[in-house]
Amino acid sequence: MTHDAPRDVWLPLPPDGIDGLPEGPNYLFYDGGDDGTQPFPGDPADCAVYVVPYLKRQSVKVRPLPLMRNVRVVQTLSAGVDDITGHLSGLPAGVSLCNARGVHEASTAELAVALTLASLRGIPGFVRAQQEGRWQSHFHPALADRSVLIVGYGSIGAAIEDRLAPFELARVVRVARSARTTERGPVHPIAELPALLPDADVVILSTPLTEATRGLVGKDFLARMKEGALLVNVARGAVVDTDALLGALEGGRITAALDVVDPEPLPADHPLWHAPGVLISPHVGGPTSAFLPRAERLLVDQLRRYVNREPLRNVVLTTGAASD
Numbered sequence: 001m002t003h004d005a006p007r008d009v010w011l012p013l014p015p016d017g018i019d020g021l022p023e024g025p026n027y028l029f030y031d032g033g034d035d036g037t038q039p040f041p042g043d044p045a046d047c048a049v050y051v052v053p054y055l056k057r058q059s060v061k062v063r064p065l066p067l068m069r070n071v072r073v074v075q076t077l078s079a080g081v082d083d084i085t086g087h088l089s090g091l092p093a094g095v096s097l098c099n100a101r102g103v104h105e106a107s108t109a110e111l112a113v114a115l116t117l118a119s120l121r122g123i124p125g126f127v128r129a130q131q132e133g134r135w136q137s138h139f140h141p142a143l144a145d146r147s148v149l150i151v152g153y154g155s156i157g158a159a160i161e162d163r164l165a166p167f168e169l170a171r172v173v174r175v176a177r178s179a180r181t182t183e184r185g186p187v188h189p190i191a192e193l194p195a196l197l198p199d200a201d202v203v204i205l206s207t208p209l210t211e212a213t214r215g216l217v218g219k220d221f222l223a224r225m226k227e228g229a230l231l232v233n234v235a236r237g238a239v240v241d242t243d244a245l246l247g248a249l250e251g252g253r254i255t256a257a258l259d260v261v262d263p264e265p266l267p268a269d270h271p272l273w274h275a276p277g278v279l280i281s282p283h284v285g286g287p288t289s290a291f292l293p294r295a296e297r298l299l300v301d302q303l304r305r306y307v308n309r310e311p312l313r314n315v316v317l318t319t320g321a322a323s324d
Helices: 058-062 105-120 123-131 155-167 188-200 219-224 242-250 293-308
Strands: 008-011 025-030 047-051 072-076 096-098 147-151 171-176 181-182 185-190 202-205 231-232 253-259 278-280 315-318
Touching: 025 185, 058 185, 072 293, 105 123, 105 155, 105 219, 105 231, 105 253, 123 293, 147 155, 147 278, 155 171, 171 188, 185 188, 242 253, 242 293
Parallel strands: 008 025, 008 047, 047 072, 072 096, 147 171, 147 202, 171 185, 202 231, 231 253, 253 278
Antiparallel strands: 096 315, 181 185
16 A cells, blocks of 8 residues: 555454454444434545445445545455345446355355255254144155256355255256356356256255356246255345245245345245245344354455455456456
């Protein structure tokens, strides 16, 4: 950093609680406050690195961006950046938007497996029976010997497969934007999805939300799924067409376990709450005890890179670039 360059770094975690932050920047705490009206900790024009508050409304996250005329890095603490990318047009050229790859893989993969097991083994029914004092035994499918299709084979998709490895699956089929080969086997391009869906007993969505994946799971996708298959969504709610999913659930063709939904949060009177065969968790894939140590490690490493003028990690896009 030059002497007259902006030195402020806005952090949504108290700076004095993060060990190893590099010297040089002026660290300021800003998480938006409980109601989103926390005063800015300094002049946004003096902010060089903005770490976006985590688990806050979109309006809170983007509120200071139009005033950050000299920002160089916008760092999210979420894997997805779809709620930020549409609010970068007023920033100067050359700003790096970075995501939190490496922070949420463990927690999100755990939840994907937990939702899969809970749905297959009928855990929600057992909980309801327990609340009513009923001893209710049923036959349920196991995860063993099933075919699992992972749609979105990035770092989270790979972490999900790592955790599925001990469950004696028949096979895992991997799908990403483009074909490639991994240590575990081939990754199919998304264009092959229609041919892959009919053989999958469990379909796990872990793809980022982009224009290409918005509404990916619609009527055609759901119609190609195997009768009785389970759809698990730990990606983004808008990857799934909610009306199409409701139709498939109400028709009894498939079941679903959803950590993310569209709209979100789901209104209390929304029919998805009471659709047959659905298990819903309130977007809790990331916020666990695993979050804080991984988030702190990412921030320390990223800020050291920034201070030392080294390449940043997890750069999703750069403002003013041809691909914007």
